[in-house]
Amino acid sequence: MDAIDERDRAGAGVPRRAFLGVALGGVVGAVAATTGCSRVDLTGEPNGGSLLSRLRDRGSVRIGFANEAPYSYLDKNAKLTGEAAAVAKVVFGRLGVPKIDPVPADFGALIAGLRAGLFDVVGAGMSITPSRCKAVLFTDPEFNASEAFLVPRGNPAGLMTMEDVARTNVRLGVLLGAVELDVALKSGVPESRIVRFADQPSAFDGIAGGRVDAVSLTSISLRWGLKQRPHLNLEVTPPYRPVIDGQEFIAAAGAFAVRPDQSKFVAAFNTQLHGLRDSGELLALQSPFGFTESDVPAPELTAEKVCQG
Known part of the structure; x- marks a missing residue:
């Protein structure tokens, strides 16, 4: 390489x-x-x-x-x-x-x-x-990979898992065709609070511009993306493994x-x-x-x- x-x-x-x-x-x-x-x-x-x-x-x-x-x-x-x-x-x-x-x-x-x-x-x-x-x-x-959220610095909504998104009024960003949409829907996040983005840069722009309150992706992708844009007032939450119906969901x-x-x-x-x-x-x-x-x-x-x- x-x-x-x-x-x-x-x-x-x-x-x-x-x-x-x-x-x-x-x-x-x-x-x-x-x-x-x-x-x-x-x-x-x-x-x-x-x-x-x-x-x-x-x-x-x-x-x-x-x-x-x-x-x-x-x-x-x-x-x-x-x-x-x-x-x-x-x-x-x-x-x-x-x-x-x-x-x-x-x-x-x-x-x-x-x-x-x-x-x-x-x-x-x-x-x-x-x-x-x-x-x-x-x-x-x-x-x-584990999942995580990109959130405003300080994580004001206290998001740690997708269940936290479901129980709040958070507007969630996901990528078109990505598995995080399935995780969100199966975790009870309403379709009306999910915003789809074409790619990772547009998702970062979306949360930076206030279109969404959090972005769900793998912790790998989010850490990498934020490393390239450290000027944004954002942070990545600790990684987690989704649990659906009591079982770990391989996302x-x-x-x-x-x-x-x-x-x-x-x-x-x-x-x-x-x-x-x-x-x-x-x-x-x-x-x-x-x-x-x-x-x-x-x-x-x-x-x-x-x-x-």
Whole structure:
């Protein structure tokens, strides 16, 4: 991974996200409209698929990403960096695929782009959810992040968990397509008090400008975002794990995704990922992007388990 200092990271992904995301999002939409994503044959390759063989023959992999720091984004030299990018470079290198071709897309268009064949793999720190598991096949998690809130300094509403949001009159900001919306609704936060933002910078602008009273995201994303904008009179609350109906809700177990017919690829990817996790290399790759030991997934946390809900 190309090293970049904190000043380079500070604005990485922000100006490019809107332009590149919208541009490729339009392409994905056009493909979806003409081919009909729901009609794409998602089980076209028997016996677990041949994606890995094709990637090895080609010598490269097309990775769809959302240009969102600190997961996968373009640095000032238009080179792919971030947590998921760092993990991908090592894993694919060990799988015999030396080159990564980044393909930017709006986060909400990543699954459609994968299904339409615009890229081979989604590598954007995408959270595994039961609904997404119906459309794509996930690797085991590369991280399991806690949730938190971005709030005015001093946390005047005393927010610590989503239940606190539900019992107050707080207006909550979430990102379009992000899992935090599900957490909020399942925790009893009324739809009328939820404001959706297109991306992290607009959510930060929203709370700074008074449109919302709090923003819900992973603690990783919020810490990273606030580090880039320390002048804002805001703070990040302590991390927490959502509890729904008395059970811990896995809200942010991030993973890579491929088409559902590529189980052989996922098995090979998981072997390398587990090796990185068990050796401590995984945390070493992730820590420059704000990840901590608590974000490393436990061995028993598999994609299959998270997909079951």
